[in-house]
Amino acid sequence: MAFPFDIKEPLDEAVDMGWTPFGRHIGLKVYGFSDDEIYTGLAWREELIGNPQNMSVHGGVITALIDQSFGAAVIRKLQEHIAIATIELRLDYMRPAKPYQDIYCRATCYHTTRQIAFLRGSVFQDDPEKPIASGVATFMINANRSAPPIDANREALMKRGGQS
Amino acid sequence: MTRDDIKALLTTMPFVRDLGVDVLDIHKNGLICYMPFAEKLIGNVVLPAIHGGAISTFLESSSVATANWSASDFGLTDIALPVSVSLEYLRSAKPQDLYARTEVVKQGRRLVQVICHCYQDDPEKPVTIMHASFIMTKSQGA
Numbered sequence: 691m692a693f694p695f696d697i698k699e700p701l702d703e704a705v706d707m708g709w710t711p712f713g714r715h716i717g718l719k720v721y722g723f724s725d726d727e728i729y730t731g732l733a734w735r736e737e738l739i740g741n742p743q744n745m746s747v748h749g750g751v752i753t754a755l756i757d758q759s760f761g762a763a764v765i766r767k768l769q770e771h772i773a774i775a776t777i778e779l780r781l782d783y784m785r786p787a788k789p790y791q792d793i794y795c796r797a798t799c800y801h802t803t804r805q806i807a808f809l810r811g812s813v814f815q816d817d818p819e820k821p822i823a824s825g826v827a828t829f830m831i832n833a834n835r836s837a838p839p840i841d842a843n844r845e846a847l848m849k850r851g852g853q854s
Numbered sequence: 855m856t857r858d859d860i861k862a863l864l865t866t867m868p869f870v871r872d873l874g875v876d877v878l879d880i881h882k883n884g885l886i887c888y889m890p891f892a893e894k895l896i897g898n899v900v901l902p903a904i905h906g907g908a909i910s911t912f913l914e915s916s917s918v919a920t921a922n923w924s925a926s927d928f929g930l931t932d933i934a935l936p937v938s939v940s941l942e943y944l945r946s947a948k949p950q951d952l953y954a955r956t957e958v959v960k961q962g963r964r965l966v967q968v969i970c971h972c973y974q975d976d977p978e979k980p981v982t983i984m985h986a987s988f989i990m991t992k993s994q995g996a
Contacts, residue, residue: 758907
């Protein structure tokens with residue numbers, strides 16, 4: 691898998707977003723960053739199919755990808771290991787995901803207040819100009835006392851200016 | 855469509871089968887669906903809580919089943935194609951089984967709109983609400 695366009699701050703190697711078991715289950719990865727954007731994706735697998743008639747990946751997989759990417763974009767923007775929670779998420783499916791092609795996401799945290807983060811993002815396959823889905827969401831900042839443990843993968847996400 | 859028909863439809867979907875989504879009952883305007891808890895569904899290991907994406911997978915599966923159940927009376931037999939979904943996350947979902955009560959808000963000639971309330975112990979305290987719109991089609995010659 692290679693992210694389908696150049697990234698300003700690529701990671702040496704894609705990092706597993708394995709700090710959530712569900713993210714690990716579907717194989718979410720981070721590819722890199724650019725300012726307030728984060729680039730993520732997952733490899734196509736037959737087990738992720740939701741519609742056997744057009745062989746497209748389940749919409750829930752796309753929602754999970756965009757939701758966790760949004761969460762990572764908030765943490766990246768705030769540079770703090772805090773607890774966050776999705777308040778609302780809206781997703782439009784422009785076209786079914788094509789089979790045998792990996793899926794990528796570009797997520798932007800475009801605004802934050804003391805309590806709320808605002809996000810938008812798109813999901814695409816080979817052509818970033820032809821998204822398969824686009825979404826917006828709001829997140830609660832400091833939602834509870836459950837800031838996740840800092841593991842090496844999450845640490846990589848926090849570093850501004852590429853890898854050390 | 856009977857409950858067995860809906861169950862059969864869900865088992866054709868690999869990722870739905872993987873998560874064990876099932877139909878428990880049919881009511882006047884929709885379905886009661888179920889997803890068993892599993893460790894792989896966790897999104898927050900500290901709380902712990904089920905991943906928003908796992909909940910949305912469950913609710914979208916339940917809504918697709920509902921749309922197909924509703925549209926089957928109109929001869930629209932292809933699997934419902936999602937257009938938009940909108941999720942409100944109201945409470946964190948505990949590491950327990952999930953239930954969904956779905957309701958067809960509108961059955962049109964091409965579009966079906968569904969609301970889904972997802973709950974755990976108490977149907978009056980939903981953890982998530984989903985609104986979803988689906989395009990319904992019928993294959994040529996089907």
